Amino acid sequence: MKKSTRKLVNTIIIEIILITVSFIFIMPVILAITMSLQPPQSVFSFPPKFFPTAFHIQNYFDAFKTVPFARLLLNSAIVSLAITLGKLVTGTLAGYAFSNFRFAGRGLAFGFLFATLFLPAETIMIVPLFSLMNKFGWVNTYWALTIPFMASATNTFLMRQQFMTIPLSLEDAARIDGAGPIKYFLKILLPLSKSIIAGSAIINFVYSWNIYLWPLIVTMEDKMKTVQIGVKMLIDAESANNWGIIMAGTMVAVIPTLVVFFLLQNLFVKSLVGTGLKE
Amino acid sequence: MRKWLPYLLLVPTFLIIVLFIYYPAVEAFRMSLYRVSTFGNKTTFVGIQNYINLFNNEQYLSSVKLTVIYVGLSVTLSIFLGFIIAMLLTQNVPGTKLYRTFLFAPYAISPAIAGTLWTFLLNPVVGHVNYVFMKLFGLQVEWLTSKPYAFYALIFATVWKILPFNMIFYIASIQNVSGDLLEAATLDGAGVMKKTWRIIFPLVSPITFYLVIMNIVSTMFTSFAIVDVMTKGGPGGYTTNMIYRLYLDAFTYQKRGPASAQSVIMFMIMVVVTIVYFTVAERRVHYQ
Numbered sequence: 359m360k361k362s363t364r365k366l367v368n369t370i371i372i373e374i375i376l377i378t379v380s381f382i383f384i385m386p387v388i389l390a391i392t393m394s395l396q397p398p399q400s401v402f403s404f405p406p407k408f409f410p411t412a413f414h415i416q417n418y419f420d421a422f423k424t425v426p427f428a429r430l431l432l433n434s435a436i437v438s439l440a441i442t443l444g445k446l447v448t449g450t451l452a453g454y455a456f457s458n459f460r461f462a463g464r465g466l467a468f469g470f471l472f473a474t475l476f477l478p479a480e481t482i483m484i485v486p487l488f489s490l491m492n493k494f495g496w497v498n499t500y501w502a503l504t505i506p507f508m509a510s511a512t513n514t515f516l517m518r519q520q521f522m523t524i525p526l527s528l529e530d531a532a533r534i535d536g537a538g539p540i541k542y543f544l545k546i547l548l549p550l551s552k553s554i555i556a557g558s559a560i561i562n563f564v565y566s567w568n569i570y571l572w573p574l575i576v577t578m579e580d581k582m583k584t585v586q587i588g589v590k591m592l593i594d595a596e597s598a599n600n601w602g603i604i605m606a607g608t609m610v611a612v613i614p615t616l617v618v619f620f621l622l623q624n625l626f627v628k629s630l631v632g633t634g635l636k637e
Numbered sequence: 638m639r640k641w642l643p644y645l646l647l648v649p650t651f652l653i654i655v656l657f658i659y660y661p662a663v664e665a666f667r668m669s670l671y672r673v674s675t676f677g678n679k680t681t682f683v684g685i686q687n688y689i690n691l692f693n694n695e696q697y698l699s700s701v702k703l704t705v706i707y708v709g710l711s712v713t714l715s716i717f718l719g720f721i722i723a724m725l726l727t728q729n730v731p732g733t734k735l736y737r738t739f740l741f742a743p744y745a746i747s748p749a750i751a752g753t754l755w756t757f758l759l760n761p762v763v764g765h766v767n768y769v770f771m772k773l774f775g776l777q778v779e780w781l782t783s784k785p786y787a788f789y790a791l792i793f794a795t796v797w798k799i800l801p802f803n804m805i806f807y808i809a810s811i812q813n814v815s816g817d818l819l820e821a822a823t824l825d826g827a828g829v830m831k832k833t834w835r836i837i838f839p840l841v842s843p844i845t846f847y848l849v850i851m852n853i854v855s856t857m858f859t860s861f862a863i864v865d866v867m868t869k870g871g872p873g874g875y876t877t878n879m880i881y882r883l884y885l886d887a888f889t890y891q892k893r894g895p896a897s898a899q900s901v902i903m904f905m906i907m908v909v910v911t912i913v914y915f916t917v918a919e920r921r922v923h924y925q
Contacts, residue, residue, distance in 0.1 A: 372730050379722060380739040383797065386754040387742065389765050393757065406765050448649040455646035459639070467647060471654060476850065476911050479658040481858040481880060482903050485887045485896050486664035487657065509653035539642055568747030570862035571880075575888060586749045590866060593753065601763050604753070612750050619745035623738060630802075631809040 387616075394418070394605035401602045414602065421607035424595050429581055430588040431610070437503045437573075437584060438566040444508030445562050446555060452509075453517025454543055458529060475511040480572040491576055502576040503584070507566065513558060516632065520554040521547055557629025560622055564615045585611040662904060668897035687898040696874060697899070700882040704857065707788070707878055711795040712852040716845060718796070719803030724833060726804070727811045737808070744801040748859050752866030755794040756781060766793075787868045787876050794863050799855055803848050810844040811837060850914050857903070879903060 392407055397414040400407070421427060455461075456468060479487060487506065488497075496502040524547060532542045548555070573584045583591070592607040619626060669687055671680045691697045726737055743751065758766040759780035770776045780786045814837055822832050838845075861880045864870060870877035870885065877885070879899070887896035 369728075369730050372725050372728055373732065376722075376725055376730070376732070376736045380736040383801070384739040384742060385765075386758055386797070387746075389758065390754055393763070402762060404762075406763055406768055408765065448653065451646040452650040455643040459643035459646075461640075461643045464643075467651070471650065472915070473908075473911060474654055474658050476854050476907050476914070477658055477662075477904070478854070478858050479661055481861065482883075482907070483658075483661035483665045483900050484883070485893055485900060486661040486668060488887075489664070490656075490661065506653065506657040509650040511654075514650060539639060564745055568749070570747065570749045570859075570865075571884070574865075586747055586862070589749060589753050593756070593866065601757060601760070605757060608750055608753050608757075612746055615745040615747070616742065619742065620738070623741070627741070627805055627809075631806055 387612075390605045390608055393601055394609050396602045398600060398602065401600060417600075417602040417606035418610070420600075420603045421592060421610060424603065425588045425591045425607060426580055427585065427588055427607060427610055430583055430585045431614075433500075433503075433582065434567055434584040434586070434611075434614075436500060437569075438563050440500070440504040441507045441566040442559050442562045444504065445510060445513045446559060448509040449513030449517045449558070450543075450548065450551075450555070452514040453521055454547065456514070456518045457521035458526070458539070471511050471514060480506055480569075484571070484575060488575055497576055498579050498582045500582075503573055503582075506572075507569070513562070516554065516558055517551070519632075520551045524550055553625070554629060554632065557625050557632070560618060560626055561629055564618065567615050665897045665900040665904065668893060669901045671894050673893040683894070687894045688902075691895060691898055691902070696877070697882060699874065700877050700879050703788075703876065704878045707791065707795075707860070708853055708856045711792055711799070711856050712849060714792070714796050715800045715803050715852055716848060719800045719848070720807050720838065720841075720845075722800070723804045723807030723811055724837070726808055741801045741805055743798050744805070746798070748798055748862035749866050751794050751798040752863040755790060755797070756867050759790050759793075781868050782872050784872060784875050787872060790867055791860075791863060791876055794867060795856060795860060798863070799852055803852070806844050806848055807841065810841045814840050846914075846917060850910060853910060854907075857906075 389408065392410045393401070394417055395410050395412055395414050396403075396407065396417075397412055400412065452471070456464070491497050491502045494501070496505075528546060529539075529542055532546060537545065568586065569584070570586045573587055574590075577583045577587070580591075589604075589608055589611050592604050596604050670682060670684060672683045672687070673680050722740060726733055726740075746754075755766075758764045761767055761777070761779055764780075767780060778786050780790045818836065819832060822836055827836070858880055860878060861884065864876060864878060864881045865884075868876040870881045880903070883896055883899045883903070886892045886899065
């Protein structure tokens, strides 16, 4: 076989594999959309439909009727934005302390924070954490859903890494110009770190939107639940009955993160990889 | 001002870390040494009795066993398939960008939704994947309520959810592998397989290590949502993993002492994982 022919054959084989695998990975979403638009009489059609054949938008209204999705969407939005903002504030402040300052106890503080890198307290220590929420009177409130997530080692280190790439001579120059450390942070460091901050904001938003176990535990009233729990409520209410309505609710819960993802994919990839590749 | 400013900058982060990670950890440890009556009005110090009971409890031991198999299998599959797909996505064939977008999408989807989607796809009446399996293999099973299919169902959903994360990291690190090195290997007569597994895979091993750790964390903890939505730990406790067992004992059965002991055990596992991570990461920095 000639070299160019072999190359062509290779390319075709790779194309076939990639098309198959991409299809398998995106298929659940497409089939969910298809199902969410099926009228009740064709939900149970056999064989099941692979592509949308109807446009029964009523399922979406029914999903909103069965479960208070409007309120749950609002809750998820409030919770995700609050966590994202909180993490940005705590992360940039602490990152700045570690990147630009030498102080007594620095190593100790660093280790203390680093030790929590793989410790999701809200899943491991649920019993004492729940008691704490009870003590604070935070059960069924936004406080319980947001405050415990507002700081993380990952975020602090990402910010520290970013600030360390900005030359210290810049800080000296700023100081000579009469800018103190706070002004330097706000006017120079943060603006220069815009893209990392935006990237980590997206990652944190998606992460917060997708939290499940914690809201399941700390919210009892429907009006305080998030969309993730809403989908579970919908399955329990509609199970074995109307998959069209369940999938409509699922699409409602997943669209915000998917839209963010498709619009900002490149920034997403860059920042996500940045959290792990830099050592 | 430079003297006390750094401490001030650390206050918000440390307030949250101490209050919501360190304090609960200490509390969990303390509570694990007590028996709490069902209504929480009486606590008795029992020493390590809760731990002894756990290690004699069939249900708990089977949840540990399931966790080991579940984590081992889903992490191995996600790492290897993620690497292979990343290799294919770095060959610059037409359409790569589109394929990458589709393959990466499940990353943005929550574990709870991943569980919902696969519950739907495997549904014995309306599910498409169930239909395909039936047509191809004549397999007609109640996926989520029968052994061992309920376990396979969890693996499908888990790999689908975490593989994209691995793939993205592998794409980035494969692109960093020096082209000269690969060219030299080609001149030496190394074939595709040899180049992939003897040169590229070892070169990206730092990222493999990072991904294994991250995947262990996700399959240990965030898998809770997948289990809760898909099988609720059933049939008959068959798919109850450690985090689901903890949730059941803590909130369904209100056994706070044993639940806290379970928290401490999981905490210890993560401490070991963290120590391993830093020891290896430290060593890597030295020979770079």
